[in-house]
Amino acid sequence: MNTPDVPLTQDLVLVGGGHAHALVLRKWGMNPLPGARLTVINPGPTAPYTGMLPGHVAGHYSRDTLEIDLVRLCRFAGARLILAHATDIDRTARLITVEGQGPIAYDIASIDIGITAEMSIPGFAAHAVGAKPLDVYAQRWRDFVEAAKDGSVAPTVAVIGGGVAGCELALAMSHALRQAGVEPAVTVIEAGPQISGVGDIARRKLIRAMAQAGITLRTDARVTQIEPSQVLLNGQDPVQAALTVGAAGAFPHGWLADTDLPLIDGFIETTPDLSIKGDTYVFAVGDCAAMPFAPRPKAGVFAVRAAPVLHHNLRAALTGGPRRTFKPQKNYLKLISLGGKSAMAEKFGLAFSGPLLWRWKNRIDRAFMDKLDHLPLMKPAQIPETTALGAREIMQEKPLCGGCGAKVGGALLADALSTLDIRTNPQVVTGVGDDAAVVKLPGGGFQVLSTDHLRAMIHDPVQMTRIAAVHALGDVWAMGAAPQVALSSLILPRMSPPLQARSLREITDAARAVFDAAGATLVGGHTTIGAELTIGFTVTGTRDTMPITISGARPDDVLLLTRPIGSGVMMAAHMDGTARGRDVANTLAIMEQPQSQQAAILRDAHAMTDVTGFGLAGHVLAMCKASGLRATLCQADIPVYQGARALSDAGVASSLLQANRENAPTQGIDDPLIHDPQTAGGLLVALPQKSAEKALRQLESKGLQGWIIGTLQDGAPSVTLK
Incomplete structure (x- = not known):
C-alpha cells in the first residue's frame, strides 16, 4: 500500500541564517517533519561563519571557505529561501514583514539575525564599516586590500574597540597587508584602560603579539569624529586611517526596537526553552537574543550549542510535544587568531599560544563548515521489485527537472500537433510552430494567444510565480505585442485551508505585480490540488500590425540574444545540491526580471522568439527552418550564467538535454549548453547588423544587456557552432 502524502498544515519561519538556524536546517533535512512547511528569510544566499572571519581577513581562507551556503542548505531541508531583509513582526496576526515582498505568515517562528557593529559616532556611517554584519565588512576589506596593493589608498587602518574581536581583526589585517607587499599602520x-574580554595572562600575550606585528594600542581613547582619512579622539592626537573598522561591542539590529518584542538593551529576551518571554510561538537564538536566565557574552559557541535544543523545541512547538531547557556552559574555550597561522587558547584564566593551537582551531572550524557543506546523501526512492515493462528503466534515469527542463521533447510534441489544421478558421493567422497563435481582430489589428506552465524548480512560490509569469509573457513580447490579459492555472500541494489561503495570496499578489508592470490585467484563473506546485498562465497581447514571427529573418541578419543561457544546468545542479548558492541566486534573480523594455527596443526586428525549453540551438533552428536560412553561432560570444559552464563541464545536465540534442543537432563544437533548456530565457532576435548595434546601445542606456551571437545566411536550415 502506498503511504499517503501528509498535507501541509503548519508554517515554520526562520528569520536569519545564523549558526543555530544553519544547524537546524541540516538536522531538518535529515529528518523533516511531515506536514510542516519551512521558510527561511535572509538578506543574502550565504552567511559568513564567525570563527573563520579573522582567518579570511588574514588571507588563510577563501571567501567560499568562509561562507555557509544557505541556498544549498535550504534545498537540502526542503525549505524555501526568501532573499530579503525582515523588517517587522506582527505577533497578533503572526505575520513577518519582508522588504520588497508581502508579509509572510507563520505558525511558529525563530529569529537568529546576529548583531551589528554599526556605531552612533559622527561620520561612522559615511566613513567606517562595522565588523558585523560580517559579509559587508569582508567585502569592504577585500576591496581595501586591492586598493592598498595598487597604491590608490594608504595602508592605514583604525580598529575601534580593544576587545578580543578588535585585537583579532587588527592582527589579521596587519598580517594580510604585509602579505600583500605593503607596510601597514x-x-x-x-575607550577603557586595557584590552577587555580576556584574563591577565591572555592580555599580556595579546599585547606582545600586537607589538610584534607593529600594531599601536591607544587606551583611554574616546572617538569623537570619523573623517575620510583619520579618526579624531578626545584629548589625543588623531589616528590616520584610510579604513576604519568598528568592533566595539555588539549592537542589536535597529528594526527590533520598533516591534513589540520583549527586549533587554535592544536584544530579544528569551526563556530557558529559547522561546521569547510571553510568547511560546516565537523563538530567538544567537547574538540577537538575551538570556537573563543564564547571562553569557556574545559568542558563536552558544549559538552552536543551542542548535540541538532549538531544533527539538521547534518540532515540539509544531507537534504539541514537551520542550527541553537550554543550559549553556559557564566556562568555554576561547581560541583567538594571532594574524599568522598562530593562535592563542584561553580557559580558566590560563592561556597558551603557538602554531599548534592554530592548527587545532583550523581543524575545529573546518569540521564545523564541513558539516554544513558536505550534506548527507539522501536515499533515492525505492523502485518496486516488480514493475510493468519499461517502468524500471524510466525510474532509473536522471530525476525529472523543474521549469522547462520538465517539458516533453520537441520531436514528440511536433508529432502530436502535426494533425492540427488551423485553415478551418479564417481568423487564425498562425498557430502551431510559433511562439503564440495570431488571430485577426474584427475591428482591425491582431491578437496573440499563448499558454505555459512550469513544474516548480524552487520552493518559494513567490519567486516561482514571478518566473512563470515572465516566462509566459515571453511569448507575447517575442511577437512584438503589448500584453493584454492573463489567466492563472495553479496546482497546489495538498495543504490545510489556512495554508491554501496564504499560498494563494502570495501567488496572486506576485502575479498581479508582474502583469500590472507589463500592462496586462490578471483576470482570474483555475486552481486545483495535486502532487506538487505547478504554476502557469494563459496570456494574450495585441499589436496593430502583423506580429513578429520566426519566419521573417533575412540573409546577412545577425542574431542578438538578451539573456545568458545555462539556467537548465543551474537548476539541475540546484536539485542535486552541486550548485553554488550565489550562482543559483544570481540566475534566479535574472530569470524573474521582465523583458518588456527589451521587447520595446526590438519590436521592429525581422524575426524574434524567446529561448525556452528546446534550448538555444532548437530555437535558432526553428527560426532557420521557418525563414529558409542557415545559422552560424560563435561559441565565444554566447553569454552563459555564472557557474553554468563549470557545472556543464562536470557533466551536470537537465533531464531534457538529450531530447534537445536529437531534435536540433549542431555542426562543429558539441557544447551541451547550446541545447540546455531555458526557463524565462532571453529574446532571440534576427535583424540587420547596424540595427543590432543600435539596439545594443539602447539596451545599455537602460542598464540592460544584449549580445550578438551569430549570423544568418542563405542555405539549407542548419546550425553551425564555431
Missing part, C-alpha cells in the same frame, strides 16, 4: 582604539 594599524591602530587599535580602546
Whole structure:
C-alpha cells in the first residue's frame, strides 16, 4: 500500500541564517517533519561563519571557505529561501514583514539575525564599516586590500574597540597587508584602560603579539569624529586611517526596537526553552537574543550549542510535544587568531599560544563548515521489485527537472500537433510552430494567444510565480505585442485551508505585480490540488500590425540574444545540491526580471522568439527552418550564467538535454549548453547588423544587456557552432 502524502498544515519561519538556524536546517533535512512547511528569510544566499572571519581577513581562507551556503542548505531541508531583509513582526496576526515582498505568515517562528557593529559616532556611517554584519565588512576589506596593493589608498587602518574581536581583526589585517607587499599602520582604539574580554595572562600575550606585528594600542581613547582619512579622539592626537573598522561591542539590529518584542538593551529576551518571554510561538537564538536566565557574552559557541535544543523545541512547538531547557556552559574555550597561522587558547584564566593551537582551531572550524557543506546523501526512492515493462528503466534515469527542463521533447510534441489544421478558421493567422497563435481582430489589428506552465524548480512560490509569469509573457513580447490579459492555472500541494489561503495570496499578489508592470490585467484563473506546485498562465497581447514571427529573418541578419543561457544546468545542479548558492541566486534573480523594455527596443526586428525549453540551438533552428536560412553561432560570444559552464563541464545536465540534442543537432563544437533548456530565457532576435548595434546601445542606456551571437545566411536550415 502506498503511504499517503501528509498535507501541509503548519508554517515554520526562520528569520536569519545564523549558526543555530544553519544547524537546524541540516538536522531538518535529515529528518523533516511531515506536514510542516519551512521558510527561511535572509538578506543574502550565504552567511559568513564567525570563527573563520579573522582567518579570511588574514588571507588563510577563501571567501567560499568562509561562507555557509544557505541556498544549498535550504534545498537540502526542503525549505524555501526568501532573499530579503525582515523588517517587522506582527505577533497578533503572526505575520513577518519582508522588504520588497508581502508579509509572510507563520505558525511558529525563530529569529537568529546576529548583531551589528554599526556605531552612533559622527561620520561612522559615511566613513567606517562595522565588523558585523560580517559579509559587508569582508567585502569592504577585500576591496581595501586591492586598493592598498595598487597604491590608490594608504595602508592605514583604525580598529575601534580593544576587545578580543578588535585585537583579532587588527592582527589579521596587519598580517594580510604585509602579505600583500605593503607596510601597514594599524591602530587599535580602546575607550577603557586595557584590552577587555580576556584574563591577565591572555592580555599580556595579546599585547606582545600586537607589538610584534607593529600594531599601536591607544587606551583611554574616546572617538569623537570619523573623517575620510583619520579618526579624531578626545584629548589625543588623531589616528590616520584610510579604513576604519568598528568592533566595539555588539549592537542589536535597529528594526527590533520598533516591534513589540520583549527586549533587554535592544536584544530579544528569551526563556530557558529559547522561546521569547510571553510568547511560546516565537523563538530567538544567537547574538540577537538575551538570556537573563543564564547571562553569557556574545559568542558563536552558544549559538552552536543551542542548535540541538532549538531544533527539538521547534518540532515540539509544531507537534504539541514537551520542550527541553537550554543550559549553556559557564566556562568555554576561547581560541583567538594571532594574524599568522598562530593562535592563542584561553580557559580558566590560563592561556597558551603557538602554531599548534592554530592548527587545532583550523581543524575545529573546518569540521564545523564541513558539516554544513558536505550534506548527507539522501536515499533515492525505492523502485518496486516488480514493475510493468519499461517502468524500471524510466525510474532509473536522471530525476525529472523543474521549469522547462520538465517539458516533453520537441520531436514528440511536433508529432502530436502535426494533425492540427488551423485553415478551418479564417481568423487564425498562425498557430502551431510559433511562439503564440495570431488571430485577426474584427475591428482591425491582431491578437496573440499563448499558454505555459512550469513544474516548480524552487520552493518559494513567490519567486516561482514571478518566473512563470515572465516566462509566459515571453511569448507575447517575442511577437512584438503589448500584453493584454492573463489567466492563472495553479496546482497546489495538498495543504490545510489556512495554508491554501496564504499560498494563494502570495501567488496572486506576485502575479498581479508582474502583469500590472507589463500592462496586462490578471483576470482570474483555475486552481486545483495535486502532487506538487505547478504554476502557469494563459496570456494574450495585441499589436496593430502583423506580429513578429520566426519566419521573417533575412540573409546577412545577425542574431542578438538578451539573456545568458545555462539556467537548465543551474537548476539541475540546484536539485542535486552541486550548485553554488550565489550562482543559483544570481540566475534566479535574472530569470524573474521582465523583458518588456527589451521587447520595446526590438519590436521592429525581422524575426524574434524567446529561448525556452528546446534550448538555444532548437530555437535558432526553428527560426532557420521557418525563414529558409542557415545559422552560424560563435561559441565565444554566447553569454552563459555564472557557474553554468563549470557545472556543464562536470557533466551536470537537465533531464531534457538529450531530447534537445536529437531534435536540433549542431555542426562543429558539441557544447551541451547550446541545447540546455531555458526557463524565462532571453529574446532571440534576427535583424540587420547596424540595427543590432543600435539596439545594443539602447539596451545599455537602460542598464540592460544584449549580445550578438551569430549570423544568418542563405542555405539549407542548419546550425553551425564555431
